[in-house]
Amino acid sequence: MISRKTLVLLVLALLVVGAGAFALARKIQGPVVEVVRMQAGAFEHSIVVSGRVQAPNRIEIGSVITGRVEKVLVEEGAIVTPGQPLILLEASELKAALEQARAAEGAAQMRVASVRELSLPQSNDAVVQAEAQLRFAEQEYRRNRELRDKGFVSEARLQDLERLLAVAKSQLEAARTQAQAQDTRGVSAREAVVREREARAARELAASRLAQTTIRASLPGTVLARAVEPGDIVSPGKRLLVVDSSSETRLTAQIDEKNLPYLKAGQEALASSEAFPDRNFKAVLYYVSPGVDTTRGSVEARFRVPEPPSYLRADMTVSIDIGVGRRDSALTVPAEAVREAGNTRTVQVVRDGTVHSRKVETGIRTGSRYEILSGLAEGDSVVLTRGMEDGARVRTQEARR
DSSP states (O other): OOOHHHHHHHHHHHHHHHHHHHHHHHHHHOOEEEEEEOOOEEEEEEEEEEEEEEOTTEEEEOOSSOEEEEEEOOOTTOEEOTTOEEEEEOOHHHHHHHHHHHHHHHHHHHHHHHIIIIIHHHHHHHHHHHHHHHHHHHHHHHHHHHHHHTTSSOHHHHHHHHHHHHHHHHHHHHHHHHHHHHSTTSHHHHHHHHHHHHHHHHHHHHHHHHHTTEEEOSSOEEEEEEOOOTTOEEOTTOOOEEEEOOSSEEEEEEEEGGGGGGOOTTOEEEEEESSSTTOOEEEEEEEEOSSOBTTTTEEEEEEEESSOOTTOOTTOEEEEEEEEEEEEEEEEEEGGGOEEETTEEEEEEEETTEEEEEEEEEEEEETTEEEEEESOOTTOEEEOSSSOOTTOBOEEEEOOO
């Protein structure tokens, strides 16, 4: 009969032998490695870049006169329309100046009217009367000259009529000179008209300066920045507001020059802001710079946003996913499975429990995956675990990704 002690020793021996056999089996079979099984499927090539919301038409708004701010009528983010008042300056002194200019213009207009309506008719009457007197003197002179030739009138009488004719001519000339002085073409009238024009110009200047106390939007847009408060003293050249007057929202991004072959106008993209990463919106590529930034090795790309979300703001950081190609059926592998040595790319595959390196030709890369053009086939098990040597015995475990 086996003693209790012998039985315990026998069990321990069996455990040791079993563990050794298990370890030997594991050593023979090799370690567990993660693999992905190749399977053809739809593959979309996209380029993901970081960009910003662009404000291409920033307009700095200021005052053209010096004054004190009475009211600021808009806040940052406000939507403005052409002609909308934005800032009001104190205007009491300019209002008084305009009233004075209007009064001066009214007085000048009355002076011109007085010259035209009162002085001119009187002067014209004097001219008419002098012309009638001259015609009578000429008729008398001609009639008496004929009578003298016939011997009925003396020479002395004719000389008296000549003197009267000369006086009539002189009086007509004087009347005409006086009328011309009172006419709008005369000196006095011209002075009145000049005064009226000067008064009108002064009134227009006063009205213009008063209008400048209301600073208005010249174009539609969005207020990006406000640098003024009520009570501030402003002067020409000082920036008070910054308005984005662009009629559409745009994005701009720097894209690695190696992606140039895949970019063309009209490509659609999905974008999201860092502030709202779960809210995607559409963008359309419309411009790729013809030049390359040599310091960064990149090109500038610009996108239009047909339906911008309300939360977008100028200079906001966005992520842009550009769809540049699609394959309905393609083999792809995770980028971590591809080993690069110069211009050669290889992957490791497991065949009959043994690791083998295989040279592959890759196509486009999107995000974390490579397209495989040659070197692999459907059903191949591609190793993801790093550090495995060719020829090593391994056991496989499909990766969950």
